[in-house]
Amino acid sequence: MNIDIDINFSDNLxxxxxxxxxxxxxxxxxxxxxxxxxxxxxxxxEILPHKLELVECLLGQISYMEDNLRSLNSxxxxxxIHQLEVDRLRFLISSYLRTRxxxxxxxxxxxxDEENERIQQGVELYLTKxxxxxxxxxxxxxxxxxxxxxxxxxxxxxxNQECVKPNIHSFVFLKSKxxxxxxxxxxxxDEDGDLVDLNRGxxxxxxYKSVANLxxxxxxxxx
Amino acid sequence: xFCEKAYTLIKELSRSExxxxxxxxxxxxxxxxxxxxxxxxxxxxAHTSNNDxxxxxxxxxxxxxxxxxxxxxxxxxxxxxxxxxxxCLRTMRWEFxxxxxxxxxxxxSASEIEWFSRYSRTLAAYMRSIGEEGVNLAxxxxxxxxxxxxxRCLTDYGKFExxxxxxxxxxxxxxxxxxxxxxxxxxxxxxxxxxx
Numbered sequence: 018m019n020i021d022i023d024i025n026f027s028d029n030l031x032x033x034x035x036x037x038x039x040x041x042x043x044x045x046x047x048x049x050x051x052x053x054x055x056x057x058x059x060x061x062x063e064i065l066p067h068k069l070e071l072v073e074c075l076l077g078q079i080s081y082m083e084d085n086l087r088s089l090n091s092x093x094x095x096x097x098i099h100q101l102e103v104d105r106l107r108f109l110i111s112s113y114l115r116t117r118x119x120x121x122x123x124x125x126x127x128x129x130d131e132e133n134e135r136i137q138q139g140v141e142l143y144l145t146k147x148x149x150x151x152x153x154x155x156x157x158x159x160x161x162x163x164x165x166x167x168x169x170x171x172x173x174x175x176x177n178q179e180c181v182k183p184n185i186h187s188f189v190f191l192k193s194k195x196x197x198x199x200x201x202x203x204x205x206x207d208e209d210g211d212l213v214d215l216n217r218g219x220x221x222x223x224x225y226k227s228v229a230n231l232x233x234x235x236x237x238x239x240x
Numbered sequence: 241x242f243c244e245k246a247y248t249l250i251k252e253l254s255r256s257e258x259x260x261x262x263x264x265x266x267x268x269x270x271x272x273x274x275x276x277x278x279x280x281x282x283x284x285x286a287h288t289s290n291n292d293x294x295x296x297x298x299x300x301x302x303x304x305x306x307x308x309x310x311x312x313x314x315x316x317x318x319x320x321x322x323x324x325x326x327x328c329l330r331t332m333r334w335e336f337x338x339x340x341x342x343x344x345x346x347x348x349s350a351s352e353i354e355w356f357s358r359y360s361r362t363l364a365a366y367m368r369s370i371g372e373e374g375v376n377l378a379x380x381x382x383x384x385x386x387x388x389x390x391x392r393c394l395t396d397y398g399k400f401e402x403x404x405x406x407x408x409x410x411x412x413x414x415x416x417x418x419x420x421x422x423x424x425x426x427x428x429x430x431x432x433x434x435x436x
Contacts, residue, residue, distance in 0.1 A: 076375065097387045104384040104421060111377045114370065118377070122330065147369040154362040158355055159326070165351040166268070166322055 044078055048106065051075055053238050055113040060190070060239040061232060062225050063183040064120045064128055067145045072110055079106055120183075121148060125156045127182050185226045192220045195236045203227045242278070242310035246271045246317035253321055260328050263349040268318065275314040278307045329356055333363065334378060335428055379424055389420045391432040400426075 042050070054068045082103050089096040121128055121144070128144070129152055135142050144152060186203075193215040200213050203226045215221065215237065231237045249267050285300045329352060332344065338360040345353065367377055397410035402422055410416070410431070426432045 072370070076370070101384060101387045104387070107375075108383050111375060111379070112383075114375070115377050118366070147366055150369075151362055151366040154365075155359070158358040158362065161358075162326065162351055162355040163319065163322065165354075166272075166318065 042074070047071060047074055047078070048109070051109055051113070055109055055116070057232055057239050058113055058116050058120075061229075062185055062187045062189075063229070064117060064124070064143055066141065066143045066233055067117075067148065068113075069145045072114070075106065075110055079103055079110075082106075117148065118151070121152045122155060124183050125152055125159065128152060129156055185229065186224045188222055189225045189228070190220065190222055190240045191228060191232070191237045192240050193217060193237045197231060197236055200227055200231070242274070242307075243313045243317070245274060246314045246321075249321050250317050253324055260325060260332075260344060260347050262347040263325070263352065265349065268321070271314055271318055275311050275318075278311050278314075282307045282311075325352065326355060330359065333360060334381075337378065337425075338364070379421065381424070384420060387419060388417055389423060390415060390417050390435045391423050391427065392416075392435055393431065394433055395431055397426075397431050 051068070051071055054065075054071065058065055082099065086096055086099055086103065089099075132142060132144055132149060132152070142149070194217065195215075196217050197215040200215065200223075202211050202213060203224060213221075213223070220240065225232075228237055232239060245267055249264060249271060252261060252264065252267075282304050285304050289300050289304075329348075332340065333356065338357075340348075340356065348356070367375060393410045393412060393414045393416065396412045399407050400410050401407050402418070408416065408418075415435070416432075423432055423434075427434055
């Protein structure tokens with residue numbers, strides 16, 4: 018069920034920096050990482066681990082650039098170019114955060130359940146503290162609204178808990194950054210999946226579930 | 241027929257895609273009453289079949305099952321109706337900001353208005369909490385292409401102060417060449433029209 022479009026062309030822009038390590042990033046590298054995170058978030062059906070440090074670092078960068086811009090004369094041509102650059106950066110970050118918020122709103126119940134599980138297991142959380150608060154408040158508001166309709170006039174039914182879940186078997190386009198061997202293709206059927214190997218730089222259409230871990234640890238990125 | 245009213249409710253909503261039709265209190269109440277009625281009948285029949293050991297008790301089973309399915313469907317439709325209205329309201333929060341136009345507000349139920357203000361508060365709290373000073377996510381909705389854009393003013397808006405402190409007068413049908421970031425909100429409010 019997967020189509021291997023084996024196009025190997027070099028990509029100089031790829032910055033495979035592990036964010037867990039404290040590595041000094043140049044602004045250009047940070048922006049490249051942010052773009053990758055944004056695109057991954059846009060195409061992945063479920064919510065991905067947050068990139069709070071990256072976002073905060075870039076927000077700091079934006080306010081620094083804006084301070085510099087203020088000292089420039091408003092008729093200066095350079096100012097317009099720089100301002101546009103700042104605006105682009107700001108769009109990138111807002112769009113990334115908006116995409117996450119949309120996912121949180123749509124899949125609020127499953128996301129909260131998974132997050133609670135992660136808290137209990139003590140593993141790394143996917144939502145930032147602020148996002149978690151937003152998700153909880155949103156869920157509460159929604160429940161409150163539904164209660165207003167149902168419980169005042171109808172006893173609460175058990176089956177009103179059927180909620181929207183992300184389709185983690187949906188297909189995604191990806192490009193590999195590393196050599197990965199033996200990915201089990203899991204397209205939601207119970208049959209034994211075939212194995213597939215990824216070459217560095219190869220592109221593929223595959224069901225998201227099979228590569229979810231690779232997307233999260235950054236071995237592949239979605240396109 | 242069971243569930244016909246609930247179906248009408250859903251149809252009504254799906255017909256009007258972008259606009260929010262008035263909250264149909266009458267039909268919602270009717271669906272709730274129907275559901276209640278079905279439940280009461282079911283409880284009664286369940287009681288009878290429990291007390292009755294003869295064949296008459298089990299013969300009620302199919303009836304009970306059908307009613308149960310109808311109840312389930314009604315509840316599902318009710319939730320779908322309310323949930324999709326909420327989704328629509330949510331989109332409006334992003335478009336119009338925290339204050340709703342009066343004509344939309346008149347179409348909402350009391351509970352929906354309450355939900356809207358709660359959602360606004362939650363969202364605003366979230367936006368304030370990002371970074372050091374907070375980020376307004378409701379601007380920069382489209383990728384910026386150019387720094388300045390040309391807009392036409394559609395209404396007599398009056399004076400408008402730009403970020404650099406200069407004040408311009410916005411009159412109907414006047415054209416302006418302004419920074420995109422500052423126009424965006426007025427475009428969404430329908431004061432400006434973007435001219436390509």
